[in-house]
Amino acid sequence: MTADPRAAGPSTAVPLDPALAPPGTRGFRDAGGIPADRWHADQNGETLVPTHCCFCGVQCGMYLRVDHGGKVFGVEPRNHDINRMRLCPKGINAYQQVNHPDRLTAPLMRRSRDEELREVSWDEALDFTVSEIRRIQREHGNDAFGVLGGASLFSEKTYLVGKFARVALRTRHVDYNGRLCMVSAAGANKLAFNIDRAGNPFSDILLTDCLLLAGANVGECFPVLTQYVWGARDRGAALIVVDPRETAVARTADIHVALKPGTDSAFFNAVLNVVIEEGLTDEAFLAAHADGWDEVKANAAQYPPSRAAEICGVPAEQVVQVARAFARAPKAMAFHARGIEHHTQGVENCLTVINLCAATGHLGKPGAGYGTLTGQGNGQGGREHGQKSDLLPGGRSILNEEHRRQICEIWGIEESELPAAGTSMMEMVWQMQRREIRGLIGICNNPFVSLPNYAVVKDGYDATEFHAQFDFFLSETAANAHVVFPVTVWAEDEGVMANAEARVVKHNKAQEPPSGVRTDTWVMCELARRLGAGDKFAFGGSRDVFDELRRASAGTVIDYSGITYERLEETGGIAWPCPSTDHPGTPRLFEDGTTYHADGKIHMQVVEWHPPADPYDDEHPMSLTTGRTVAHFLSGNQTRRLGALVEQTPRPWAEVHPSHGFRNGEPVRVVTRRGSEVFPALVTEAIRPDTVFIPYHWPAPTSANVLTIDALDPRSKIPEYKVCACRIEHAAAIDEVPAPPVAPGHVAYPETQVSRTDPLPPTAPQGRGTSERS
C-alpha cells in the first residue's frame, strides 16, 4: 500500500477538544490518568514493554506503551503465541489502572471503625499493624489472626503470603480468593490424576474434532480463547456447549444443552450411560490406564437418558447426541469452568467430565484431553506454592510429614513450628463471625463483593478487632479496614503467573510505582521483619523470592526448578513440570497414558447426583445463577473505574425469559432466602424460563452476592454461586431500581455515573442480546 502524501497519518490539526473525548474517559484524562498530550505524544520516542494482561487466565501478551517520562500511556497488541495479537476490552483498557487518579498513594489508617480513614506514614501504619497482631495473638493465640491472599498476585507473592502466615505469624489460617475460582477442578484433577492442572495446551483445541464446553462462557470470560474455538470449527470440529444460557459461543454450537443449573453431574453420568450402551468406550485404553472403571460403569447404569432428561430439563435426545458426537470423534476435548465448578458438588461435576474423557480414551493426545479455564490471571499459579490452607510450596500437603520436613528445611524452621492445615476462605469468615479469628490481613482481594451471602461476610468482617488490607484502589473491603497499605499494580513490578494451560509467563515492570506506594513483597517482608522474622524474609524483590520458590518446588509435581526469568523471556512461557534448566517444560500431560498417581493410573470416581443446597419450594421455585460479563473482572474493583468499561456495562441486570411478562428494563425484584434486590430486566429467550441470571461484579445494593447462598462443596469448599432457589416479582415502582454504588474513593466520570435519581439506567446492559437502542 502506498501512502498518500495528502493523507498523513495522525492528523495534528485539531486542537485537543475535551468534547471529542469519549464519554467515560474524559474525566479520567482530565484528572491526569493519561498525559494531557496523549494524542500528540512524539510516538517515535515511546518504548514498548512486553508483558501480559493482568486479568484472566488466558494471560494474553501485550506491550505497554511508555512515554519519555517513563509513564505508561497506552497498549499495543503483541504477537505472543497465546493470543496472537488479540485482546479483549479488559486487556485493552487495563493500562489505564496504572496512572489512575483513584490510586492509593499513602497508607490509610484508623484506630477504630468509628473513625474515618486518614493518610498516615508507613511507619505509623506498620507499627499499628504489628502491635495489633502481637496483641491479638498474645491474648487469643496465634490462630486468632488470619491471612487471605489473592490469585491476581504474581506467584512470587502468593508464595510469600503462605510463608508470611506460617513463618512470621505462625498461624494456620491462610487461604486465598482462588478458593472461589477453580478449586473444584483442582480437587477433581488431583483425585483422578494426582496433578492439579489442565491436560492440554490451548493450541490443542485447533486439532480436535469435537469440543465440549461445560459451564464455560468462553465469549465473555475468556474472550481471546474464542479464536481457538472458531479455529476448531473451521476445521469441521463439532461444538457442544452445556450451559443454562445461550451464550455467544452456545449460539453457534452444534448442540447446546441448556440444562437446569445444578444438574450437570446427572447429565454427564447419562452421557456416559449412552456411551456404554452404544459400545463406544475405549476398552483397551481403560484396561491399560484406568482404575475404578467397573464401579463407574455400574453407577452410570443408574442414569438412563430419560432420567437425565427429567432431572436436567433437557430432551433425552440431546444426551444421546452428545454421547455420540463426543465418543465417536477421533479426537475430543472437554473444557469446563465455573459453570460446573461453583456448586456444592463442583468436584463431582468435574469428575463426571473426566470420567467421560477417560471412558472414551480422549486423553493425553494432541487434540484430545481436558482442561479448566481459570478466571483469575494467576488462578492456576496462585495455589501452587502454599497460599492455600492445606498446601505447602510445590503443591505439597501440609498434612504430610515428609512434605512438612522438606519445606521447614528450606524455610529454616523446626517442623514443630509449622502450623497445621487451616480452613477455607468462607469458613474463615464464619470463624470471624464466631470471633475465633479476631484479626485479618487481606491481600488484594475484595470479599465484600466476591463472597456469597453478603450479610454474613459483612458481619464477619465487622466482628474483627483488626483488619488490614493491601490494595491499589480502595475496594469495598478495604473501606472497612483499619489499615490500608497502598501497593503496586501489576505493571510496576515483575513476576510470573501461570495461565490456564499451566504455562508460566513473565510480567515485566513498565513503570516506577508512584512515591508512597510499595510492592506487596516489600510490605510483607517489612511486617515480617518488625515481627522478628526478618532473617527469613530478606528478599530484595521478586527475583530473590522466585529463586527460593524454584528451590522449594524442586522434586515435586509442580516443579519450577528449571524455569528462570531469562528462559521465560526467551521462550514466551514454559509449562510446568520443568525439572531442569534444559527441560522444555510439559505442555501436554499423560502422553504415554501414565498419570501422577503411584500406580500411574487414572483413578475414576463414582459420582451420585444430588440436588443443590438451597431447596426449591412454592415460594422460591426458580434458579438464580450468577456469572461474569465481558467488560468487568471479578469484584470490579479494577474495572468499575475504567471509563470505557463502565460505559460498556454500567450496572448489573436480571436476565429473565419473556414468559414472565416483563418488558426490557422494567424493574424486577429477585428474592432468595437471604434477601431481595431490584434490577432492571433484560428480557431474552437466551435463558431458560426457570432460571434468572445476574452478573456479580457490583457491591450491594445491586449485588448478586446479597442473594447467593454460602453453601460449600464439602471437598473443595467452593461456594455454590451457580444455583440457589429464588422467585421474581414485579417491583412496585420504577424508582426502586437502585443505581450501583460508586466505588469508595472513586473519582467521578461524569458521563457514566448513574445518579440515584435516574429512574432507570441510561443504557441497557451490553453484549447480552440487547443494545443501547432498545
Added chain:
Amino acid sequence: MMGRTIFIDPGRCIGCQACVSACRECDSHRGKSMIHLDYTDEGSSVASLPTVCMHCEDPVAPCAEVCPADAILVTADGVVQQADTTRCIGCANCVNACPFGVPKIDLQAKLQMKCNLCYDRTAYGLAPMCATVCPTGALFYGTVEELQAERPGVQVADTFVFGESEVRTGVAMVVPAERVRWPVPGGLPVVEINGKDVRP
C-alpha cells in the same frame, strides 16, 4: 479484486466490544470509537456484528461524492479517509448519503469523523487496531487468499443491494462455508433411546 482489507465475519462475533475499545486507542480519532456494534435479533439471540466503514468502491464513496466541501479524500488504494479537518463544514451530507450508516458528526467541532482503515497504522504495515485485537477474528485484516487459507471454504461478498442501487465495497463480508450438517455431528440421527423408538 481487493488487496489487503478488512473482512467482517458476523458468525464469529461475540459482542465483546474489544473492537470499540481498540478503536478508541487508535491515534487517528483521539479517543473516540468509529465502530459500532449492532445486535441483530435482540431479545431472542445474542447475535451481534460490528460495523466499520465499508470503503465503497462503486459508486466511489457516496459520502465523498456528496461532500460539498470536498473534504473526504479517497486514496489511490481505495481507502476513504475521514473528513479533512481544514475543509469539513460539518453539514452532515455524508451521514445522509452513506448507505451503511457509518460517518459520525461531532456537532461542536463541526467535523465528520469515520473509520479511515487506521491509515496511520496500515501505511506502516500494521493492521488496523480493531482487526488486530478482535479476539475472535470476526474482524480480519489481510487479503482474501490469507483469509481463505485460515478458514477453508469461506466465500466473501462485496456487493450490497439497496433497493434499485448496488454498492460494491472495499471491505467485504464473510459468507460461511457450506458445512455438511449431520443431525448428529459425526454420527447418526437419534432413533432409539434406551430401546424406545423416538421418531415422531
